[in-house]
Amino acid sequence: MKNEKTKNTYNRLRFLGQLVPQLICLYVFFMAKQNEGLGQRWYAIHTYSGYEENVSRNLRQRIESLDMEDKIFDILIPTETKIKIKNGKRKTTREKIFPGYVLVSMVVTDDSWYVVRNTPNVTGFIGTGVIPTPIDDKEIEELQRRMGVEDPTYNIDVETGDTVKIIDGPFKEFEGKVSDVDVARGKIKIIISMFGRETPVELDFLQIKKV
CATH class of the missing domain: 2.30.30.30 (SH3 type barrels.)
Structure with missing residues (x-):
């Protein structure tokens, strides 16, 4: 009797284990369809620190090889010019504004979501659960302004x-x-x-x- 209950419990858990991934896929598909109605927007993806350029390069290759140019349009690593001064010496550098993040301009569909999310060293979209949240247009304009500013900011210790x-x-x-x-x-x-x-x-x- 005890073995029978254990077997039934195991079968139920096994069934749930098979069902959960399918439910997640359906959820992603449904939410992607909703986001698709938003059209082309900017989204933020989280990467392992120090792998931003690697992610950008790999994602561009995936976009080209998978013919996703009509859904994924641009990739941006926000940087700004800074002047570091230490012990009287000046050094001009480009520094990441948001280390560990890459911005992607795209139309979110189940296909485009999968391509971006499964790029090596990408840990996920910024949003609710697995669903990406678009970045406000004003924030993007401010970022572009910061990146295009001719007068650098200073960084002093x-x-x-x-x-x-x-x-x-x-x-x-x-x-x-x-x-x-x-x-x-x-x-x-x-x-x-x-x-x-x-x-x-x-x-x-x-x-x-x-x-």
Whole structure:
């Protein structure tokens, strides 16, 4: 009797195990049909960190080999220009705005969803469950603006309250505390002691180094 109950339980679990993948596929198909009505939109996919370019390259190859150009239109890895300043040295770099994410312009169908989702090193779409959520058009416009900005932003390894040393200009060799950091302008304000008084001075990032 006990063996019979165990067998029945096993059969029920086995049946459910076979049914669940089919239900998931039906759910994906149904939601893909709903998203298809949205037309061409931008979606975000999550990747393993450091594999963004690899995903972009592999996905482009899959689009071409599987003739999906009419459903998957563009791939974007959002980056922006930044100036890093460390110990008085300036270095211009392109940095990812969203590490671990790639944007895809596509019409979501069950086929296009499958092609993107099963690209190596893609862990999933950003959305509810397995269903991708389109990115707001205003967010895409802002991203494109950031990527096209000619004036780069600065990235410096000091913050308010840090002690820095002036290495260039009329106040060279003075030390003081950082009171303000203006990343957009590449300027920094520090408080130095001069003639027994605390005096604020504004300097370029290149004129200081962290103590």
